[in-house]
Amino acid sequence: MGSDDSPVLTLSGRLADRDSWTAADWCPIEEALRLVGTKSAIVLLREACYGARRFDDLVRGAGLTEQIAATRLKQLVAGGLMTKEPYREPGQRTRYEYVLTASGRALLPVLLSLIEFGKSLQGNGGTVDIVHDGCGAHVLPQVRCEAGHEIPLGTAVVRSKRRRS
Amino acid sequence: MGSDDSPVLTLSGRLADRDSWTAADWCPIEEALRLVGTKSAIVLLREACYGARRFDDLVRGAGLTEQIAATRLKQLVAGGLMTKEPYREPGQRTRYEYVLTASGRALLPVLLSLIEFGKSLQGNGGTVDIVHDGCGAHVLPQVRCEAGHEIPLGTAVVRSKRRRS
Numbered sequence: 402m403g404s405d406d407s408p409v410l411t412l413s414g415r416l417a418d419r420d421s422w423t424a425a426d427w428c429p430i431e432e433a434l435r436l437v438g439t440k441s442a443i444v445l446l447r448e449a450c451y452g453a454r455r456f457d458d459l460v461r462g463a464g465l466t467e468q469i470a471a472t473r474l475k476q477l478v479a480g481g482l483m484t485k486e487p488y489r490e491p492g493q494r495t496r497y498e499y500v501l502t503a504s505g506r507a508l509l510p511v512l513l514s515l516i517e518f519g520k521s522l523q524g525n526g527g528t529v530d531i532v533h534d535g536c537g538a539h540v541l542p543q544v545r546c547e548a549g550h551e552i553p554l555g556t557a558v559v560r561s562k563r564r565r566s
Numbered sequence: 567m568g569s570d571d572s573p574v575l576t577l578s579g580r581l582a583d584r585d586s587w588t589a590a591d592w593c594p595i596e597e598a599l600r601l602v603g604t605k606s607a608i609v610l611l612r613e614a615c616y617g618a619r620r621f622d623d624l625v626r627g628a629g630l631t632e633q634i635a636a637t638r639l640k641q642l643v644a645g646g647l648m649t650k651e652p653y654r655e656p657g658q659r660t661r662y663e664y665v666l667t668a669s670g671r672a673l674l675p676v677l678l679s680l681i682e683f684g685k686s687l688q689g690n691g692g693t694v695d696i697v698h699d700g701c702g703a704h705v706l707p708q709v710r711c712e713a714g715h716e717i718p719l720g721t722a723v724v725r726s727k728r729r730r731s
Contacts, residue, residue, distance in 0.1 A: 429680070429681045433687060438604070458584075462584060504687070509575075513679075516595055518598045518673055529725060531725075536711060539712045543708050544678055548703035556700055
């Protein structure tokens with residue numbers, strides 16, 4: 402456990418001199434936030450993860466105006482997180498459903514960690530549980546390395562892949 | 567692995583009827599987004615995780631205007647994610663540093679999963695690696711249950727804690 406004075410994330414190599422670069426150029430967080438850096442994008446993707454596909458369902462679940470939802474869905478489709486698929490009810494014109502792509506489904510760890518973070522803000526363990534359908538145990542977004550070690554705060558190191566440093 | 571047609575998150579019990587409730591009332595994601603639902607909040611918290619504490623450093627690293635940064639930092643302090651701590655350089659007036667609280671540090675899994683998601687958008691494995699300082703293995707935000715099982719998409723179940731259902 403890092404002390405309260407140590408950084409939560411350690412920058413290494415050429416990233417260590419924080420004044421020599423700006424995150425906007427390369428940071429994956431900036432890249433992610435270009436697509437999901439608004440509350441409306443996140444809540445629409447949450448609804449999609451709950452299985453909503455039709456515009457009216459997405460709008461109602463997300464609690465957005467139709468106008469904001471339409472704009473945001475267009476951006477999510479353009480960004481490759483959703484696709485539009487045609488469907489047709491008998492006697493109706495062709496309409497479109499919004500379906501998560503593999504790229505959109507890759508957002509699940511973000512949503513789950515937002516749920517856990519939100520629960521920590523709610524106190525008393527929060528209002529919902531997320532459990533594993535298989536065994537009933539709580540689902541936790543965990544920070545581990547590929548070798549299986551838990552990562553205490555302060556022991557995750559960010560290093561650039563562009564050049565050796 | 568759920569098929570492309572199955573929901574990524576399964577709603578159970580009284581949550582299963584998606585039309586009978588609105589997320590705004592209870593959803594931990596909404597709670598989280600009230601504090602960190604803007605790009606500017608996330609990038610300020612990223613800078614804080616990298617060890618920035620002084621206003622000028624936070625502003626420069628986050629790439630925000632001073633006005634937006636000041637507004638957002640005030641909200642983050644009010645929301646309990648940061649505290650203001652006085653410091654004083656020789657011959658200067660007292661100034662304040664912004665220090666992450668335990669609640670703010672709990673955002674790390676969100677930031678790490680945003681980094682992974684951003685890397686997936688960047689292609690070619692992204693521009694940075696996050697590695698465990700102890701063993702050098704890659705850090706991955708993983709979705710596991712407390713029993714240690716990996717959670718394939720579609721097998722995480724959201725259930726309400728407020729009442730039995």
